[in-house]
Amino acid sequence: MNNKQLKLADLAKLAGVSTSTVSRALNDNPLIKKETRDKLKQLAKQHNFSLNTAASRLRSQKTNVVAVIINFDSGTEQSINDPFLLKVVGEINLALNKQGLELLLSNSFMAGDDWANYFINSRRADGIIVVGQGKDPTNIEAAAAAGVPLVVWGDPKTPSNYPIVGSDNFVGGRLATEHLLAAGAKKILFLGDPGHAEIGERYRGYLAAITTAKATPHVVSIDITSRAAYQGINQLLVEKGLCFDGIMACSDMVALGAMKALKERYISIPNDVALVGFDDIAMADISHPSLSSIKQNTQQASVILVEKLLAQLQGHSAESQVIEIELVNRQSSKR
Amino acid sequence: MNNKQLKLADLAKLAGVSTSTVSRALNDNPLIKKETRDKLKQLAKQHNFSLNTAASRLRSQKTNVVAVIINFDSGTEQSINDPFLLKVVGEINLALNKQGLELLLSNSFMAGDDWANYFINSRRADGIIVVGQGKDPTNIEAAAAAGVPLVVWGDPKTPSNYPIVGSDNFVGGRLATEHLLAAGAKKILFLGDPGHAEIGERYRGYLAAITTAKATPHVVSIDITSRAAYQGINQLLVEKGLCFDGIMACSDMVALGAMKALKERYISIPNDVALVGFDDIAMADISHPSLSSIKQNTQQASVILVEKLLAQLQGHSAESQVIEIELVNRQSSKR
DNA sequence: AAAATAATTGCAAACGTTTGCATAAAGTTC
DNA sequence: GAACTTTATGCAAACGTTTGCAATTATTTT
Numbered sequence: 001m002n003n004k005q006l007k008l009a010d011l012a013k014l015a016g017v018s019t020s021t022v023s024r025a026l027n028d029n030p031l032i033k034k035e036t037r038d039k040l041k042q043l044a045k046q047h048n049f050s051l052n053t054a055a056s057r058l059r060s061q062k063t064n065v066v067a068v069i070i071n072f073d074s075g076t077e078q079s080i081n082d083p084f085l086l087k088v089v090g091e092i093n094l095a096l097n098k099q100g101l102e103l104l105l106s107n108s109f110m111a112g113d114d115w116a117n118y119f120i121n122s123r124r125a126d127g128i129i130v131v132g133q134g135k136d137p138t139n140i141e142a143a144a145a146a147g148v149p150l151v152v153w154g155d156p157k158t159p160s161n162y163p164i165v166g167s168d169n170f171v172g173g174r175l176a177t178e179h180l181l182a183a184g185a186k187k188i189l190f191l192g193d194p195g196h197a198e199i200g201e202r203y204r205g206y207l208a209a210i211t212t213a214k215a216t217p218h219v220v221s222i223d224i225t226s227r228a229a230y231q232g233i234n235q236l237l238v239e240k241g242l243c244f245d246g247i248m249a250c251s252d253m254v255a256l257g258a259m260k261a262l263k264e265r266y267i268s269i270p271n272d273v274a275l276v277g278f279d280d281i282a283m284a285d286i287s288h289p290s291l292s293s294i295k296q297n298t299q300q301a302s303v304i305l306v307e308k309l310l311a312q313l314q315g316h317s318a319e320s321q322v323i324e325i326e327l328v329n330r331q332s333s334k335r
Numbered sequence: 336m337n338n339k340q341l342k343l344a345d346l347a348k349l350a351g352v353s354t355s356t357v358s359r360a361l362n363d364n365p366l367i368k369k370e371t372r373d374k375l376k377q378l379a380k381q382h383n384f385s386l387n388t389a390a391s392r393l394r395s396q397k398t399n400v401v402a403v404i405i406n407f408d409s410g411t412e413q414s415i416n417d418p419f420l421l422k423v424v425g426e427i428n429l430a431l432n433k434q435g436l437e438l439l440l441s442n443s444f445m446a447g448d449d450w451a452n453y454f455i456n457s458r459r460a461d462g463i464i465v466v467g468q469g470k471d472p473t474n475i476e477a478a479a480a481a482g483v484p485l486v487v488w489g490d491p492k493t494p495s496n497y498p499i500v501g502s503d504n505f506v507g508g509r510l511a512t513e514h515l516l517a518a519g520a521k522k523i524l525f526l527g528d529p530g531h532a533e534i535g536e537r538y539r540g541y542l543a544a545i546t547t548a549k550a551t552p553h554v555v556s557i558d559i560t561s562r563a564a565y566q567g568i569n570q571l572l573v574e575k576g577l578c579f580d581g582i583m584a585c586s587d588m589v590a591l592g593a594m595k596a597l598k599e600r601y602i603s604i605p606n607d608v609a610l611v612g613f614d615d616i617a618m619a620d621i622s623h624p625s626l627s628s629i630k631q632n633t634q635q636a637s638v639i640l641v642e643k644l645l646a647q648l649q650g651h652s653a654e655s656q657v658i659e660i661e662l663v664n665r666q667s668s669k670r
Numbered sequence: 671a672a673a674a675t676a677a678t679t680g681c682a683a684a685c686g687t688t689t690g691c692a693t694a695a696a697g698t699t700c
Numbered sequence: 701g702a703a704c705t706t707t708a709t710g711c712a713a714a715c716g717t718t719t720g721c722a723a724t725t726a727t728t729t730t
Contacts, residue, residue, distance in 0.1 A: 005456060007686055018710045023688060033708060048449065050457040054392035055686035058715050063389070068440075083617070086421035093440055102459070103440045105403075105424075110432045114383065121340060122385040123716095124437070226621045256621050263623040282418070283618055286561045286591050288598040342716055353680045358718060368678065390716035393685050458686095 006049045015043055066096055067104045067125040071132040084279045088131050088153055091302035099306055113139055116146035127309045133197040149312035151305050155198040156320040163318040165305045167325045169198050172294040173205025175327050176248045176276040181213050183274045183335040185246025190219045191258055192250025199250045206248050229257030245273055252277035252284050252293055275332040289331035297323050341384045350378055401431055402439045402460040406467040419614045423466050423488055426637035434641055448474055451481035462644045468532040484647035486640050490533040491655040498653040500640045502660045504533050507629040508540025510662050511583045511611040516548050518609045518670040520581030525554045526593055527585025534585045541583050564592030580608055587612035587619050587628055610667040624666035632658050
């Protein structure tokens with residue numbers, strides 16, 4: 001670092017113009033003549049100048065920062081290490097950057113309950129992206145009601161006064177289940193907790209397919225972790241034996257947990273039990289047998305999330321939107 | 336949001352004191368009488384007040400923000416979706432929060448090459464945590480030379496003028512290899528790119544164990560992705576057949592890719608080929624057979640990273656530090 | 671009880687931008 | 701070439717905190 005940090009005024013003196021001119025030039029304001037703008041920008045680069053964002057934010061009341069909150073339920077073991085959620089965060093980061101926005105990573109611990117206050121009133125960020133609806137929408141609703149620019153990754157069919165972007169979980173659940181039925185499965189388990197918003201929709205999709213096929217639904221309600229899935233399936237096998245021939249898992253991690261329990265008992269996948277997951281994480285392709293899954297287009301979703309947030313920042317409103325999903329057919333469900 | 340955003344001055348008027356008093360009270364400055372402090376804090380809470388961080392940062396020249404840069408090599412396919420790197424980011428987030436610091440998530444795309452300038456001069460953050468050394472240390476070195484408070488997650492044995500915190504990769508590589516040798520493997524592959532700092536150390540550990548055992552080293556240099564590993568092993572099997580009986584993989588994702596290639600050809604793990612990974616990600620435990628791995632204590636490392644950054648922020652210096660590692664013995668290497 | 675000390679609080683000047691308005695320079699029209 | 705428009709720049713006032721120093725009040729000492 002230089003012994004003295006350059007500021008706008010210094011740069012202005014160097015160039016023999018006023019600070020306003022430099023400020024406008026660096027912000028590419030067309031009020032300033034093109035040549036002057038270019039000259040000043042080059043000078044800034046030459047001297048390694050960079051604007052003091054604190055001052056800029058104070059004066060302009062804009063931060064160009066978006067807070068991303070990973071929204072865990074307090075009751076779950078699902079952690080910040082959940083690969084799918086982190087993947088979504090990664091994609092959002094990319095999408096934000098492409099719009100010149102920065103990402104303040106946060107969680108319920110840091111932000112407390114009053115998000116409007118913590119992020120917006122304090123000028124930490126201009127808007128909020130919430131990853132995951134969680135079981136309890138209170139905080140989200142409060143923030144939205146306070147007029148905070150806000151978008152949520154979750155189930156877009158949930159009625160809400162804020163835009164939710166996410167996959168069509170109902171259709172996903174139905175597709176997965178129909179696929180299992182088509183593969184010849186008669187007794188298909190739903191593995192996951194229907195109390196959770198997105199998973200609930202998947203469950204209803206499952207239910208729709210099952211009832212259409214006049215089969216009997218069967219839920220094994222567990223936490224969204226592979227460990228819980230492993231234990232759940234293990235216990236079921238111990239207590240009741242192999243009483244099913246298909247599993248629709250609420251996530252890939254859960255599916256992989258189940259897969260392990262089955263493989264340990266030499267239950268063949270897909271011959272004895274056909275298996276479909278949800279999310280299409282990297283591991284789905286690399287597991288053996290590879291895991292059929294409902295692919296969520298997180299990249300597209302992230303771009304749309306950011307677009308909708310941007311719209312709100314510019315005073316427009318935005319609606320929930322469903323992202324297309326796709327069944328990725330792999331070995332775990334092939335008959 | 337209220338129609339009028341409360342500021343310090345308003346709160347002061349409400350309480351009948353000066354702004355300085357409120358400011359000090361909220362910052363828990365002992366200059367202010369305890370009762371007054373408590374009273375004012377309560378008043379602030381009551382009115383849902385929160386400080387304007389932009390103003391506060393401008394005046395105090397401190398942001399309480401730490402930039403975290405995920406440092407990818409341009410030549411690799413390793414992406415922001417890499418579960419291990421994201422796990423580290425998650426842990427760092429927790430460790431930062433515990434110290435009242437916030438996390439600005441960034442990457443080389445946003446930050447450009449001049450990190451000192453982009454993050455520090457601009458007052459976006461007080462310090463930087465770099466996740467991953469990458470192949471080219473230029474940017475890191477430049478930032479450190481500029482006097483930026485900086486810590487790096489990487490290989491702590493790398494000579495540097497900035498503190499690096501990370502696992503003892505050499506010992507990890509040696510342990511893993513010795514473990515494979517002890518399991519009876521004679522021809523052990525090293526699967527990974529030794530040109531990368533951390534992986535290079537793992538490779539040298541491997542080499543040390545191999546030469547001590549008077550065996551022959553054999554490197555399959557691939558990118559750090561499971562896909563590359565899958566293809567690499569596949570190709571090797573096609574071209575030369577099963578010419579090895581052990582694999583020391585440079586990461587778990589790589590190991591899992593290799594595992595898939597082996598399983599597809601009905602090569603038994605661990606009987607035909609014993610396999611050890613590195614990182615101990617969640618999937619290691621849930622794969623089948625479960626994957627032996629060198630566990631990196633990312634949580635402890637994150638806490639230490641933050642401590643060392645904090646030390647620098649307070650003007651002290653900090654040294655590189657080695658984090659203990661541990662072999663987690665699972666099925667993939669059992670004989 | 672005056673003097674000295676300690677404990678509280680207030681005043682006012684920063685921090686470094688951005689931006690409405692005024693001004694100066696250049697170009698256009700009649 | 702005067703009057704007007706257009707284009708380019710500068711002036712100076714915010715934005716909402718924090719903090720050195722001064723001022724006030726309460727406490728102790730002599």
